[in-house]
Amino acid sequence: MEREGNDCVVGDTPFDGEASILSSTLLLELVGEVTLTFHSDGLSWKLVESLDNDVSACLGFRSFSKVDTEIKLSDIYAVELNDHDLLPISNFPHATEHLLLAEDLKMYHFTVHGFIRSKNQPSQWILAEYTFGHKNLQTCQMWVDKLIASLKNEVGRPRNLLVFVHPRSGKGKGCRTWEVVAPIFSRAKVETKVIVTERAGQAFDVMSSITNKELNSYDGVVAVGGDGFFNEILNGFLSPRLKAPYPPAPSDFVPMVKDNGDSLVLDENGIIEKTSSQNEDQFPLISSPTQPGSRLSNLNSEDKAAEFPVPNERFRFGIIPAGSTDAIVICTTGARDPITSALHIVLGKRVHLDIAQVVRWKKTPGSEVEPNVRYAASFSGYGFYGDVITESEKYRWMGPKRYDYAGTMVFLKHRSYEAEIAYLDVESNETNLTSKRDRRGNLLRALRSSHVSERHICRINCKVCNEKPNHASVGVCSLTPHLYSEERRWARSKGRFLSVGAAVISCRNEKAPDGLVADAHLSDGFLHLIMIRDCSHPSYLWHLTQLTRRGGNPLNFKFVEHHKTPAFTFTSSGNESVWNVDGEIFQAHQLSAQVFRGLVCMFASGPEV
Numbered sequence: 001m002e003r004e005g006n007d008c009v010v011g012d013t014p015f016d017g018e019a020s021i022l023s024s025t026l027l028l029e030l031v032g033e034v035t036l037t038f039h040s041d042g043l044s045w046k047l048v049e050s051l052d053n054d055v056s057a058c059l060g061f062r063s064f065s066k067v068d069t070e071i072k073l074s075d076i077y078a079v080e081l082n083d084h085d086l087l088p089i090s091n092f093p094h095a096t097e098h099l100l101l102a103e104d105l106k107m108y109h110f111t112v113h114g115f116i117r118s119k120n121q122p123s124q125w126i127l128a129e130y131t132f133g134h135k136n137l138q139t140c141q142m143w144v145d146k147l148i149a150s151l152k153n154e155v156g157r158p159r160n161l162l163v164f165v166h167p168r169s170g171k172g173k174g175c176r177t178w179e180v181v182a183p184i185f186s187r188a189k190v191e192t193k194v195i196v197t198e199r200a201g202q203a204f205d206v207m208s209s210i211t212n213k214e215l216n217s218y219d220g221v222v223a224v225g226g227d228g229f230f231n232e233i234l235n236g237f238l239s240p241r242l243k244a245p246y247p248p249a250p251s252d253f254v255p256m257v258k259d260n261g262d263s264l265v266l267d268e269n270g271i272i273e274k275t276s277s278q279n280e281d282q283f284p285l286i287s288s289p290t291q292p293g294s295r296l297s298n299l300n301s302e303d304k305a306a307e308f309p310v311p312n313e314r315f316r317f318g319i320i321p322a323g324s325t326d327a328i329v330i331c332t333t334g335a336r337d338p339i340t341s342a343l344h345i346v347l348g349k350r351v352h353l354d355i356a357q358v359v360r361w362k363k364t365p366g367s368e369v370e371p372n373v374r375y376a377a378s379f380s381g382y383g384f385y386g387d388v389i390t391e392s393e394k395y396r397w398m399g400p401k402r403y404d405y406a407g408t409m410v411f412l413k414h415r416s417y418e419a420e421i422a423y424l425d426v427e428s429n430e431t432n433l434t435s436k437r438d439r440r441g442n443l444l445r446a447l448r449s450s451h452v453s454e455r456h457i458c459r460i461n462c463k464v465c466n467e468k469p470n471h472a473s474v475g476v477c478s479l480t481p482h483l484y485s486e487e488r489r490w491a492r493s494k495g496r497f498l499s500v501g502a503a504v505i506s507c508r509n510e511k512a513p514d515g516l517v518a519d520a521h522l523s524d525g526f527l528h529l530i531m532i533r534d535c536s537h538p539s540y541l542w543h544l545t546q547l548t549r550r551g552g553n554p555l556n557f558k559f560v561e562h563h564k565t566p567a568f569t570f571t572s573s574g575n576e577s578v579w580n581v582d583g584e585i586f587q588a589h590q591l592s593a594q595v596f597r598g599l600v601c602m603f604a605s606g607p608e609v
């Protein structure tokens with residue numbers, strides 16, 4: 001291959017703009033003269049050997065070139081030509097004259113923006129820029145045109161996003177966080193309509209009232225904030241648009257539901273009684289915008305014509321973390337890092353996320369039966385978790401530390417609550433040993449033993465999440481594949497609980513490095529129901545301590561029940577706590593819940609660990 005000041009060759013023929021391989025001699029900033037080659041899936045460069053080896057060695061670019069010698073197209077998010085500010089030669093060690101403008105020893109240049117993976121922090125991505133220079137503007141322009149044309153073929157990258165910024169999120173850093181990442185979006189030529197919220201509930205209102213036509217003009221929505229803020233956006237999106245049946249429930253749950261299906265009854269001691277009935281259980285009501293109790297759609301008739309199907313493969317959600325916990329972003333990107341999240345978004349990454357539908361039927365024991373729907377992406381919890389969120393609201397001024405303070409106060413009070421929980425026990429390949437051993441009447445022992453050895457951690461390209469359900473199901477049924485399992489029964493737990501919780505995902509966060517359930521998956525269609533029966537103060541402390549340890553075993557206790565289930569119901573009796581749905585208070589005496597498998601798509605690819 002020829003090497004000249006202006007050399008751009010495809011094999012041995014001049015580059016014609018369509019060719020798949022392109023090669024030039026250019027100067028790479030801070031490195032020196034390189035042969036840059038474009039090939040099918042990226043760029044690679046090789047240092048052109050200096051005649052004076054000592055010079056190259058002392059400039060240190062030899063070791064640098066060993067580290068960074070290529071970048072994949074899929075890791076490039078922008079290419080920029082700089083045709084007015086010529087770069088001075090001092091930026092280009094080892095520059096030979098034939099690459100430079102003779103008069104002022106400056107050159108035209110273009111920058112390739114991408115990322116590299118952090119060596120110290122798993123899943124964290126770090127911005128990387130490679131600036132290539134040449135005395136000939138045409139050469140630079142040709143490279144830029146070629147790269148931009150190739151990036152256009154990268155599928156799934158967003159062009160237009162709606163961005164909500166919560167200015168008071170976390171320690172009040174929402175706006176600052178957006179300022180840090182906004183240049184990544186502008187470099188990538190992603191248009192953004194930014195709404196900085198002025199009050200709680202504003203993002204919900206915008207998302208629930210935005211016309212389908214306008215929503216369709218965006219490729220997705222980005223939340224700059226915490227889990228609670230994302231939850232608000234998610235609820236605003238789903239409430240008027242998702243048409244799905246309410247969760248199934250056993251017959252004695254609410255008056256309008258008939259008992260159907262076999263029933264397993266688990267008493268306080270974990271002994272299972274089997275009750276049976278002939279029919280299948282049914283879905284009480286179909287949620288639609290016209291039903292009483294469901295949130296009314298603001299969509300006008302013209303807009304109803306503009307379809308916005310849910311689930312929607314194209315439309316995705318992104319989170320730029322700025323909150324106090326940020327569990328959803330940690331579980332979906334593997335890092336709590338605004339830059340990593342922004343890169344996942346502009347590069348058009350995609351991962352499906354299960355969403356729990358939580359339906360409150362009665363707010364208090366004396367309330368009328370009236371369904372009220374909430375959606376949760378991470379966790380819904382009652383008792384300890386509800387009390388902590390209630391207590392922490394009093395200390396919002398403390399910022400993220402309020403959770404530690406409120407947690408300690410609630411722990412010291414050690415309140416427990418009477419409740420009855422029924423959950424669908426599903427025979428499935430995907431469930432752990434728990435359910436199978438249940439039927440041998442050995443539930444608690446099975447629960448205790450199954451967690452350590454069977455951890456299958458959810459990662460990028462997770463097999464469990466990508467597994468297709470055994471049976472063909474279409475439409476909304478495809479979202480709840482485990483409800484249609486042939487062997488399913490209602491099992492029950494009744495008694496005094498310190499907490500009852502349902503994790504949709506592992507809920508990993510900085511305080512609980514493995515999360516509440518280390519082996520929960522982003523989109524396997526299961527909830528992890530965790531019930532902590534009343535126990536001694538030290539035992540509970542030991543359980544909580546296990547949560548804070550990497551490799552800990554918080555579920556391996558006699559007083560902890562853990563079930564993988566697609567649906568459950570809950571009824572309290574006696575003193576009541578509240579539910580904590582993704583960090584938001586939800587008062588409910590009686591509720592039912594189910595999970596929709598992979599209901600929404602996120603701009604993320606799962607943890608890289």
Ligand SMILES: Nc1ncnc2c1ncn2[C@@H]1O[C@H](COP(=O)(O)OP(=O)(O)OP(=O)(O)O)[C@@H](O)[C@H]1O
Nearest residue numbers: 169170197198199225226227228229323324325326
């Ligand atoms: N401008 C605003 N002023 C006050 N509250 C707001 C505003 N915008 C949104 N909110 C509400 O603030 C609540 C908490 O927001 P967010 O989740 O971002 O922060 P956090 O609670 O600090 O973090 P995390 O949920 O990760 O623990 C959300 O319920 C959201 O509805």
